[in-house]
């Protein structure tokens with residue numbers, strides 16, 4: 001008999017939740033509710049409904065990480081490849097690094113984002129309509145107090161007609177309703193109500209409101225000047241941190257809806273054209289592994305690579321600082337460009 005037989009995970013599922021949630025553990029956890037009423041049944045719904053889940057569990061609030069720790073901790077330690085005694089590493093300092101691709105031959109764009117949630121609100125999949133709207137209002141007020149150099153415009157999706165919304169979506173200035181994994185977790189509920197995007201005047205910095213996390217603070221620019229992008233993002237994080245209380249735990253770092261994002265909650269990446277390395281996937285994978293990076297398809301997670309444009313980003317988010325993540329990306333992409341130039 002398999003350890004978790006009796007739980008309704010699909011026979012084909014290779015998710016971490018299926019791997020770690022034994023029937024005994026489920027029985028120990030099934031009556032527990034966090035103070036915002038979140039249960040293990042809600043937490044694992046996405047993993048049950050989507051047999052192709054990698055992880056299959058979402059936190060409904062900060063407290064989920066304590067209440068459901070018996071199953072979440074082993075998943076976190078496994079996914080983030082943590083050593084015993086692990087802990088979140090602070091460190092988010094502005095960086096000085098030369099442009100990786102000053103002639104813009106390989107790197108199409110650089111994008112860095114962090115997820116941030118507010119400690120006073122349940123997380124996305126566990127919010128009711130009023131809470132979602134109240135969160136939007138809280139964040140909107142914070143945007144109004146930003147210093148001049150960070151200021152910009154907040155656009156609520158409900159204020160846009162279909163055509164306006166689609167235009168923003170095409171420019172990457174809006175986010176669509178989430179995927180079926182998020183849907184099953186309740187994260188898409190009421191979409192587009194309470195959702196919107198803040199855009200700085202020069203459009204380099206954006207903040208998604210009420211997507212998978214309360215906020216995704218993003219900086220994005222064409223080319224390979226990743227330090228510039230990182231520094232712009234940090235300035236925005238600091239300004240918002242002054243006004244809002246982020247969900248944070250000393251050991252686990254910044255807490256997020258998906259346990260894959262906790263810690264620095266940062267994803268730093270480039271879209272890069274690697275025509276020659278595409279023909280040598282084992283070499284590309286070796287560089288990726290050596291620098292703790294991951295390869296995604298052109299359109300992001302769970303998409304295909306089109307015209308040799310790869311989305312390369314950090315594989316690690318917890319147990320190392322944001323500055324170390326940036327260095328990993330820098331050195332890894334540098335090695336890829338060197339290899340691309342070397343291969344005949």
Ligand code: CIR
Nearest residue numbers: 052053054055056181258260
């Ligand atoms: C899953 O379990 O596959 C989805 N909830 C998404 C998990 C996040 N990303 C990932 O596995 N790389």
